[in-house]
Amino acid sequence: MEHASEHAVGRAVEYAKLFRLDGRRVAVVGGAGGIGREVVCALAAHGAEVIVADLDAAGAAAAAEAAAAEPSAPGSRTGTATACPLDVLDEDAVRAAADRWGALDGLVVTAGVNVRKRITDYTAAEFDRVLALNLRAAFTLVRAVAPAMAERGRGSVVGLASMRAFQVEPGQSAYAASKAGLVQFLRTAAAEWGPRGVRFNAIAPGVVRTPLTDQIAADPQWYDAYAQASALRRWARADEIAGAAVYLVSDASTFVTGSVLTVDGGWTAVDGRFEPTL
Template structure:
């Protein structure tokens, strides 16, 4: 029985659903892929680094089978492509759909961070961050929506951020991209909801991840984060998994165009 199935709550069961999670070789993306797999879904991991994403897929297969030996290792696949390469992303999505069918769920999670002051930020760095977070979500979302729309169903979850709403110095391209992702989420909802798709954003707060290791290790910054967050701690990638399962499940079928903040209360207080 999938771990996310509880008596009286079958709507949270993802059994039989196929989910593509971009940028899922590690961190938030991998945690969501793992959560989906344990909730019954077939998952496709994605990343640019073939070695990393293949290893992550193999690790997830092993964990899945350890929980339920009846599950097939074929329920965990991976697809290597760069979301900023439009032609490669389109081709990969077509290959995926030909082999496994159109995904029921897409999580646009691929992302990078390049910090620097606005006055010194190279245009190439600005464009790179925008391309990964925003244009990549558009490209992959468009590719799958073209198949989801005729079918009349599909879930798209765009991973936003507290910086979709709040901004810090030196993170301008990231904040601009994540703010734009909120607008893209609503635009996708406006155009695609009439055909049966649900498109929502999930906005994590500051999480203790590999990419944030230097910030977590900085006593001054870490102290500021915990004092600024009503929950008085850094978030964990596991904190994002439950809301991600909800948005992927039939329990959220009437939720559309929304951004759900998973931030320990940071955006709710002054």
Template sequence: MSIQLFDLRGKRALITGSSQGIGFALAKGLQEAGAEVVLNGRDEVKLKAAAAELGGVAILPFDVTDHQAVRDAIDAFEAQTGCFDILVNNAGMQHRTPLEDFPADAFERLMRTNVSSVFNVGQAVARHMIKRGRGKIVNIASVQTALARPGIAPYTATKGAVANLTKGMATDWARYGLQCNAIAPGYFETPLNAALMGDPQFSAWLEKRTPAGRWGKVEELVGACIFLASNASSFVNGHVLYVDGGITASL
């Protein structure tokens, strides 16, 4: 197999929620693989700082939970600048509370941020990809797509939804030349997991529970993303790729 299958030169990638954490790491990785990268988030100041750190990348600020704002931003970019060949739906949030006490507004916010955003941006970008007969969509799911832990039941529901929405995207759009897949990270060192990383008891439990015996590093997600964003995955569709140190394979 030629290494050229993984070459992203000449491709443009939009990564949502990419000013920090997993999104930023994936943006950097796709850039290093040759892609032209466009960062997205709601905070323009943070986006500009991230863009300055990477160098040579563009920013496209919009709220992924606002369907019309998403469509307007994508359509304007496609008309004025050029096409998106790759979309990474990474934007997401967490809220930890026992289910019996979980606030209704927090539940709705999780659904909008983690699920509606995938629909909003996925649909807006896919409409253009379909016209061209090609495109790559990579949704970020989670180890909680398959597993649950106390205090995060709504988050688990959202990530299960991301996996099934990914399958739906593939079912509807593969006929038009799109490949729609998901990456399901395990426990990684990110700002979203800062509270867990600072808990020695949890870290000790995680290291025993994970066959690899450690937290993941965000750079270890890059290879999976490049694979799913490149020609190397031309017949991979509707798949959820777990990158979790073996945690879903082991009791």
């Protein structure tokens, strides 16, 4: 009870501001479209100064413009968003960008790619491309920004993993491996930088309607099968993933690190292929 009392009389928490990001600088890598664009808008709506980094310069600029137009809560201000063209597979470019950004309060890595083929049909070049963008890019980005966060004693890094890090299907070999690797990489980073106040977490979405899932959406049977597999019996919208990123960057999650936040509509919690009569 003594320890509980000591904690209770510690610093006061302003719960109304728990998710606010006013004055905080957050880079969203892969922010030009899909989930990344929605994360940019959500962070800006909560007051963050967002850097929209993407190889697609025009898309990054459009996302920054959309974020600037995003309304904030009554009595609060909308943050800012600035486009930053960036090739995350160019290590020198990443280091130079990190130097320009200065010390970040948050980094959200949403860049990713998938090539759906059975293992025997995969080429080595395709395998390397998936692993490079989904895993090595995070390695490069973390090495570029985490030391400065550690010097300040704070920071939050969020990586977009996938439910495929835990549950697979034919045709997902390289993608699933890269996302499982990302989860373990972020957990290791959490262990290494935790003593210096830097947090690392992953978000694991289920099926989300973005350009990355165009191949599935084009097949009505495939689309419907995926919709019926989760507890909510539908696909996610990209904006439904953005709140998880805001949470993990904000002070609402200051004791959350080394974790995976699953946002999959209950897919991994249920067996959606058969519903028995009870």
